[in-house]
Amino acid sequence: MSLSNSPFTDRLNTNYIPSDSEILQIRALLVDPVEEVARVDAQIAEIELALSQLKEKRALLQTHIDAHKALVSPMRLVPHDILQEIFLSCLPQQHNALIDYDEAPLLLGRICRRWRSVAYSTPILWSSVHIPPLDYLSTPPNVLLGLERLVAAWLERSASCPLSVSLFDVNRVDSTLGTHPLILQLVAVSRRLRCLKFSGDPELLDPLLRLGPEDVPLLKTILMRTGGTPRTNILQIPTLQELDLTMLSSDPLSLPLPWSQLTSLRLGYFGSRSDRGLDFNGALAVLRMCPNLKQCEIRITKSSEPVEGRKEGKLYYRGGP
Template sequence: MESPFTHRLHTNYVPSDEETAQIQSDLASHSQELARIDERIRELTAQRDKIRNYIDSHKALISYPRRLPPDILGEIFIACLPVDRNAVMSVDEAPLVLCRICSAWRTLALSTPRLWASLHTPASFILVDERRVAAVLKWLQRSGACPLSLTFIGEGWDWAPSIGPGSIRALVEDLAASSDRWRDIKFCPLSHEAATGLAKVQDTPMLESIQITTSAFVLRQIDLSKAPRLHTIILEVDDHHGPRYLLLLPWSEHVLSRNLPSQYSHPH
């Protein structure tokens, strides 16, 4: 685009009054043309977006994931679970993130028990709100009849003013009620008040490993002789006189005890 002032551009030249008027007149016509072009660009952009939305929505309608059979999609969901630890209650990870994609995926995820068969959570996270306690129980209900892998770690079992000791004990009792499905269990540490709920533990036919830190009184209430698959046990006895351990690994072959009173011996 040619200009009579091309040779003056990008210099320190100061136009005369006559030249200034000429430049202003020239800019006015070009500004009008620019406005027309900008308006045309907006129209074309809106038209492009409309066509793009049309194409994308129809592509989604015939997309391959939408046509996957529910059983295959369910297996893909399960493959999204972490492999080096239990699942966590985070909307950024499976299984919860799968419930945020669409209603169909949410329905399938909630009805796939294996997605909810593991849980790792700090006590300080769940024991501050009754709704989180309820969420844990709902999580376990969704697991159906699947073997459970549960990890509850950290302090907080003996200090949860928001929900009270009764609710904590009720939570442990509900966990104990599912003991027939326990596979890998870890409660570290577990306060005496909360651990009394473990008295409701019945048979544990699926139990393979267990780790508990609690008082000696509570440990005496736990009968592990009815766990035919059990191969790993770590019991930490804490009676405020320093921790003492009983470690059995594997259950049927080797026994290693350290600083443990005689009453905490192999149940066989």
């Protein structure tokens, strides 16, 4: 008898308690269905085994297919020089390249052997770098050493290319360190520096600040943020054209700058004291000393005379093409 015609259909899913004779009847009814379920389970197992074997066979075939397709993939056929141009277009346009394995150029060396070879043998890919700030007081030594080695490898890959480097916030350094290891690495490649952006403690930056014209023959752009008024040679170089300077100085006009050769100038000031920085007359004096300026931004922080409710201002200038 089929279970669909079971005499116990109206008793199913209830609290009905069958009698002894009904229990025997129910067990007799279940013999054939239970055997049928076992046969179905066996068929399912056979089908699943066959399906598993087919999937394994397909995966093996697909692996061979993909490997052969890769040989004729359009990207594999791209000439070396075109691939280099593609890599260069992956670099950031608004800032120096980051030391980040998820960004170019480091990311390009993680795709495949050929890409890594092309990336590592293309010096211009490594011609800019932003070195992240690290707290030398709390960062594990292995992390610090890893960054120093990575920067060294980066600079080595740049070969003889002119460099654009930014290094910010080097204040949190162990006082027993003496000199900042990353600063010393930059000093070692100073003759290739084209653009230098840095901020931090003047004492730690001192090896950079003391570089003279013979040390930085290519340097044209400097951005400097420092809370002190350091003794510096680097601001006097004859190649300097673009300067972005923010520092704690009572008289920016007294700085030994090659004003007449600057084409871009930005002057700022740390703090809110009204007796430091530049007033409007000082800003005009700067403009008079800079006949070749094309762009200029000067933060006005100083009053020529006490004025109630004085507010800061900025003076902008943008020359013609």
